[in-house]
Amino acid sequence: MPLGTLDRTPPPFFKQGQSALSKLMLFSALALFLMVADTRFKLTGPIRVAVATALYPVQWAVMRPIEMARGGGAYFVSLDDAQKAKTEAEKRLALQAQRAAQVEQLGLENDRLRKLLALKERTTTPAQAAQVVYDAADPFTRRVMVDKGSIAGIKGGSPVMDESGVLGQVTRVYPLSSEVTLLIDRDHTIPVLNTRTGARSVVYGDPSIHGGTLELRFMAGNADVQQGDILTTSGVDGVYPPGMPVAKVDKVERRADSAFAKIICQPLANTLGARHVMILEPFSVQIPIPASVESAQSAPKKGAKK
Structure with missing residues (x-):
């Protein structure tokens, strides 16, 4: 048998079908057809729903250990935070008890002094609670909206405070909501009193966009202002009752090239x-309006028709 007639190619080990190129073209055309059909006719929508429904128990079972691990970690973190909060609350409770005793003693002394000087009792400030709904959309102002309006008896110019001090002032009143301008707004000013020295001054909102501080302006370079001084409302503006905490002096810069000191304060309110x-x-x-002024206002004017 001649050697030239022998087939030198090895026999295929596995049975081979179509070539790889033909398979690539076939499946590419099928994938393109399915994409077009899904885009135009939404053919695979029910299939997706069925597959997602069938795989949901598997996903739920797989996610259980992960969620349990996360929950365990969050539990221990929250337990640690709760213990710290308990310790801090106990300290604050002890401090508040001490202050309450001091306030009670001061109240008794105040009553005795008022009786001795025949002074009238200070009127209590009517107040009502409200909740902050959202911040104002204007990024150049510091304002918030609260869920009480004119229907609830809110008036324009009413002072607003939280548990730590003065927060701002009501500037716009709507039937069901009100706009509160925060005291850190650049256009907001409030007369204050330095509780250590008794000096009156005015604090202004931070003019910067991202700032959250106050500035005590027009104070002489040699003014007796120190870091840590507490500023309260003076009551001279007729808006804020006197004695409400406003801010704490954070930094005092006395510059030789300026006659005024640059005093930065941190608001006590959140x-x-x-x-x-x-x-x-x-x-x-x-x-209260004095009786003489009230009678003068209510008296008929001369020449008025009866």
């Missing part, structure tokens, strides 16, 4: 995350 607030009536509304 101006960036307040949720529940108290809306007070303006102090001018609470000031």
Whole structure:
């Protein structure tokens, strides 16, 4: 047998079908057809729903250990936070008890002094609670919206405070909501009193866009202002009742090239995350009108028709 007639190619080990190129073209055309059909006729929508429904128990079972691990870690973290919060609450409770005893003693002394000087009792400030709904959309202002309006008796100019101090002032009143301008707004000013020295001054909102501080302006370079001084409302503006905590002096810069000191203060209220607030009536509304002035206002004018 001649050697030239022998087939030198090895026999296929496995049975071979179509070539790889033909298979690639076939499946590519099938994939393109399915994509077009799904886009135009939504053919695979029911299939997706069925597959997702069938795989949901498997996904749920697979996610259980992960969620249990996350829950366990969160439990221990929350337990640690709760213990720290308990310790802090106990410290604050002890401090509040001490302050309550001091306030009670001061109240007795105040009553005795008022009786001795025959002074009238200070009128209590009517207030009502409200909740912050959302921040104002204007990025150049510091304002929030609360869920109480004119229907609830809110008046324009009413002071607003949280549990730590003055938060701002009601500037716009709607029937069901009100707009509160925070005291860190660049257009907001409030007269204050330094509790250490008794000096009156005015604090202004931070003019920067992203700032959250206050500035005590027009104070002489040699003014007696120190870091840590507490500023309260002076009551001279007729809006804020006197004695409400406003801010704490954070930094004092005395510059030789300026006659005024640059004094930065930190607001005591939670101006960036307040949720529940108290809306007070303006102090001018609470000031009683003297009887002589009231009678003069109610007396008929000369020449008026009866």
